[in-house]
Amino acid sequence: MKIRLKKLSTQVIVITGATSGIGLTTARRAAKRGATLVLAARNEDALLRLVEELGKQGTQVAHVVADVGVEQDVRKIAQVAIERFGRFDTWINNAGISIFGRNEDVSLADQRRLFQTNFWGVVHGSLVAVEHLRNRGGALINLGSEVSDRALPLQGAYSASKHAVKGFTDSLRMELQAEGAPVSVTLIKPAAIDTMFVEHAKNYLDVEPRLPAPIYAPELAADAILYAAEHPKRDLFVGGAAKLISSSAHYAPRLMDTIMKRFMFQQQRTDVPAQDRDRNSLHAPGSDLMQRKGQPGHVFESSLYTQAAMNPKPAMVLFVGTGLALFALWRYRQSDVR
Incomplete structure (x- = not known):
């Protein structure tokens, strides 16, 4: 069955993790293009302020306080979308979190909590979305990462969760294709993005962590997501670096091991002593309504590779x-x- 996706201006779009970073940027850009939105996050205050902001611009928007790691919370998101707007056309599983630290140092409780959000949140959202979309058509968009294809040291649990998201997404896509369901399933694989990623992550290092260069603007990820909402795509890499890392991991894995071992430990460490380890968003929401942190050094505001992939x-x-x-x-x- 041929998949036909609606223009963004006629869509009802669900976005999880909508109050920060890529999710927040996507919500604002989708609103400017006329989409109707259902926004979900754990931070109720941030959701209410975002709904007020977008409502003043004329956007139809509903919000749901939800932890994507809890299946019933995710079902509530779908319920609100259907009760308020009669449907949803695109579901974006964006919510995610990371942990910086050696695998041996990170508690199993924290690793399980990360997987509850990053992996099970995607599973919950995908299965709930498919229940609705398989009969009426639409797009399911899951946020993977460049580390879906190439693991990083010091972010073992995060890398593992994004590998798992890729495996689940690819498997689900094939099953839907086999039954002829009119659902586009896209995996977005961003490189490092200038968001509140580091501030929200839990840190086990003795110094403050940082993202390894090159770093790209969140608007690039949002544009890729919204492109996938209108055009069926299997995968979209955000930033040429993401594609390069993925390809290198496939064709030269041992060389990539050597490069990662040589450079990636130091690139994720700053010279700033670690702050309070409890200042993170792993188990509870933190500060929100910020699209960017403002990374030191250069942030790429465009990507020729991603533009070419979308055009x-x-x-x-x-x-x-x-x-x-x-x-x-x-x-x-x-x-x-x-």
């Missing part, structure tokens, strides 16, 4: 045109030599 025809025209131009230049120089 393959213009990219191919440009590629072929460039090739023809280079060929013509070469022929001209050859004839000039003669």
Whole structure:
């Protein structure tokens, strides 16, 4: 069955983890494009302020206080969407959290809590979304990561959870395709993004952690997500670095092990002594309604690779045109030599 997705301006979109980072950026950009929104997060105060902000702009928006690790909370999100707007067309599983520390140092309780959000939150959201979408069509969009394909040291639980999200998403996609369900299933794989990721993570290191470069703007991830809401895509990498890391992990895994061992420990450490370990959002919501932290150093505001992935025809025209131009230049120089 051919999958047909609606224009964003006619869609009802569910976004989990909607009060911070990529989720918040996606909500604001979707609102500007006329979408109706159902926003979910643990932070009720932040949700209410966001609903007020978007409502003043004319956006139809509902909110649900929910912990995606709890199945009944996720079912409540779908219930509110259907009761308020009669349906939803796209479901975005965005909520996520990380932990910095050596695997041996991180408590099993914290690792289980991370998986409850990052993996089981995606499972809950995906299965609830599919119940509704398989009969009417739509898009399911799950947030993976570049570490879905290549694990990082010092973020073992996070890497494992994103590997698990990839495995579950790929399996679910095949099952839906086999039954002919009109549901587009997309896995978004961002590189490091300038959000509140580090501030929300729990830290076991002796110094404050940081994201390894290169770092990209959250707007790039939001644009990729919203593109997938309108265009069926299997995967979308956000940032050329994400694609490079994934490809290198596939074709040269031992070389990547060596590179990671050599550089990735130090790249995730700062010179700032660690602050209070309890200041994190692993078990309870923290400060929200911030799209970016404001990373030191350069943040990429665009990605030619991601733009090409979202606009393959213009990219191919440009590629072929460039090739023809280079060929013509070469022929001209050859004839000039003669």
